Amino acid sequence: MKKLKKSEMLRRGQVEHVKAERNLLAEVDSNCIVKLYCSFQDEEYLYLIMEYLPGGDMMTLLMRKDTLTEDEARFYVGETVLAIESIHKHNYIHRDIKPDNLLLDRNGHMKLSDFGLCKPLDCSTLQEKIFLRQTILVELFKVMDALQPQNVHNRSNYNIGKGTGGCLLILLLELLTILPQRSC
Numbered sequence: 267m268k269k270l271k272k273s274e275m276l277r278r279g280q281v282e283h284v285k286a287e288r289n290l291l292a293e294v295d296s297n298c299i300v301k302l303y304c305s306f307q308d309e310e311y312l313y314l315i316m317e318y319l320p321g322g323d324m325m326t327l328l329m330r331k332d333t334l335t336e337d338e339a340r341f342y343v344g345e346t347v348l349a350i351e352s353i354h355k356h357n358y359i360h361r362d363i364k365p366d367n368l369l370l371d372r373n374g375h376m377k378l379s380d381f382g383l384c385k386p387l388d389c390s391t392l393q394e395k396i397f398l399r400q401t402i403l404v405e406l407f408k409v410m411d412a413l414q415p416q417n418v419h420n421r422s423n424y425n426i427g428k429g430t431g432g433c434l435l436i437l438l439l440e441l442l443t444i445l446p447q448r449s450c
Contacts, residue, residue, distance in 0.1 A: 268314040275312070280382070287381035288314060290358050298349035300369060300379040319377060321370025328365055342368070342376050349378035357387040 275281050291302035291314070301317040321327075324342065328334070334342070346368065353360060360367075360381065367380040 268316060270312045270314070272307070272310060272312060283382050283384070284312065286358070286384050286386055288312075289386075290353060290356065290381050290384055291316070294352055294356050294358075296349065296352035297375070298345055298377055299352055300377045316379075317377075319369040319371050319379075321372060321374060323370065324365035324368035324376065327370065345376040346378065349376070353378075353381075353384070354387075358384050359387055360384050 270284060275284055288302070288305050291300070292305075295301075300319065303315045303317070305312065305314050307313065346363065350360065350363070358381075360378065361383040362380060363378070367378060369377050369379045371377060
C-alpha cells in the first residue's frame with residue numbers, strides 16, 4: 267500500500283505526478299509492471315493498493331551479491347525493456363529507472379514500480395513518435411561511445427544523456443560491475 271498525504275502532495279507540487287502514476291497503473295496491464303488493485307482517499311490521504319512483491323528490490327539484491335552474472339543481468343535488463351515497452355505503448359515515460367524501482371516477485375521476475383515521476387507523452391502524430399525513437403537511439407549511441415574500452419576506465423566519461431537508452435545501459439553496468447549508482 268502506498269499512502270500519500272494530500273497536503274504534502276500539494277505543497278511539493280506533485281498532484282499531477284500522482285495522477286499520472288495512478289492513471290498509468292490503472293491503464294497498463296503487464297506482467298512487468300506492479301499491479302494497482304484499487305485506489306481510494308479520505309480527507310488526509312490518497313491510498314494506492316498495489317501488488318505485494320516479496321522478493322525485494324534490485325538494489326537490495328545487488329548489495330547482497332555485489333554483481334550479477336552476465337545471464338542474470340541479461341534477464342533483468344530484458345524484463346526492464348519489456349516493462350518500458352509496456353508503458354511506452356500507453357504513451358508514458360518512467361523518468362526514474364533505477365535498481366530501487368525494480369521489484370522482484372517470489373519467482374525472481376522483475377516488475378517496474380514507482381511511477382511518481384512518470385509523464386504522459388503527447389505523441390499524437392507519427393512524426394512525434396519517430397522523433398522520440400530517434401532521440402532514444404541517439405542516447406543509445408552516446409552510451410555505446412562512453413562504453414568503448416578506452417573510455418570505461420575513466421568514470422568521468424559517464425556524462426551521458428538521461429534518455430531511456432542511457433538508463434538501461436547504466437542499469438546493465440550497475441548489474442555487472444560495482445559502479446556508483448546513477449539516477450536517470
